[in-house]
Amino acid sequence: MLSSVLVVLLSLTTPVASTEVDSSSLGCPLIGQEYGIGSRDSEKRAFSQLQPLIGKRFSAIDTMKEYKYSVGIFRDAVDGFKNVGVLQESLLDKRVHVLGFYNSTRIYSGDDCVVIEYLHGEKYHSHCGGKQTGHHYL
Known part of the structure; x- marks a missing residue:
């Protein structure tokens, strides 16, 4: 069975022009900003790299054709579904x-990738000890 973790691979090999991006204007305060964690410069760099994708939506169906995953890059x-960055829909019974x-986000980048972490999803019902879901996108 496919894990509920969905990985979106985004190639960022083309250099992106550096622009001033303010996460608060997107309605997605970064967790690190709230708690004074992380480098503001690295967050700005990560947002700059994501600029061509911000506002886009993606979806995928798992290989078992049981679930559809919908992802918004800093949008519904x-x-x-207000502020929902990731939604899982059962194709069998339509439960979501x-x-x-996306308004509970961590973001960080490496040399050739950016990781977005959307937090505070629903708690798992039958596995993972009932922990709250949170997902990384690369």
Whole structure:
């Protein structure tokens, strides 16, 4: 069975022009900013690298054709689900689960990748000790 973790691979090999990006204007305060964690410069660099993708939506169906995953890059993954960055929908019974919110975000970057972590999704019902979901996107 496919894990509920969805990885979106985004190639950022083309250099992106550096721009001043303010996460608060996107409605997605970064967790590190709230708690004074992380480097503001690295967050700005990560947002700069993501600029071509901000506001876009992606979806995928797992190989077992049981679930559809919808991801919004700093926008609602699906209309009608405010601040939801990741949504899992059962293709069998149409139940939906919120896996993470874009207004509860951590972001960091490496030399050739950016990781977005949407946090505070629904708690797992039957596994992972009932912990809250949170998902990383690369």
